[in-house]
Amino acid sequence: MPHAAPLDESGDRRSDSPTVPQARAAWDLDHQIRNAAEKQIPIRTFQDWNEAKPGFLEADLVAHGGTQADGSYLYTLTLTDIATGWTECLPLLNRGESAVVAALKRAKPLASFSLLGIDTDNGGEFI
Secondary structure, rough: OOOOOEEEEOOEEEEOOOOOHHHHHHHHHHHHHHHHHOOOOOOOHHHHOOOOOOOOOEEEEEEEEOOOOOOOHHHHHHEEOOOOOOOOEEEEEOOOHHHHHHHHHHHHOOOOOOOOOEEEOOOOOOO
């Protein structure tokens, strides 16, 4: 039985569409690379936060796509300083690494303190 795949305008399977085994192999490789990167990142829980000094931020990326997970949406990078509660929300047009880095650079001069550390979830945009 043929696998579902994107079709071209004539209804034929697109030649650039990966086969299921190819897609699975690519996913496996991506998963292995991500797992290797995650193992190098120290893990802290919320209980580990004892920062009385401003400059240590918690970051979260929020998608504004409703119930849809696919496609491109507006995102908000929310940064919160643990010691002071200072919060900054920055808009992003996508969740790519370069968009996140650019938003962090925009946030730096907005704070009245030096940015000393940032904790994030394990989203690919942060790793």
